[in-house]
Amino acid sequence: MDLSSCHLEIWQIAIICLVMLPAFFFFNYLVVMYAARARRTREDRVERAIAAGVARDMKPENKSKKKRRRKF
Numbered sequence: 001m002d003l004s005s006c007h008l009e010i011w012q013i014a015i016i017c018l019v020m021l022p023a024f025f026f027f028n029y030l031v032v033m034y035a036a037r038a039r040r041t042r043e044d045r046v047e048r049a050i051a052a053g054v055a056r057d058m059k060p061e062n063k064s065k066k067k068r069r070r071k072f
Contacts, residue, residue, distance in 0.1 A: 008016075
């Protein structure tokens with residue numbers, strides 16, 4: 001049994017890497033798009049919560065009531 005038959009030559013490894021490069025770019029694109037979408041939805045959720053809080057505080061019936069401020 002020849003031990004060198006199970007080892008790949010350098011050029012074979014280079015070809016495998018070049019063939020797998022587009023797959024790497026594709027999966028990297030998918031991961032980045034998923035992360036960007038998750039970040040965008042998280043930021044939108046925070047902005048909606050802030051806008052709801054501001055709208056609640058700006059209602060006329062809430063403006064007339066003075067809130068006690070906490071002393072720290």
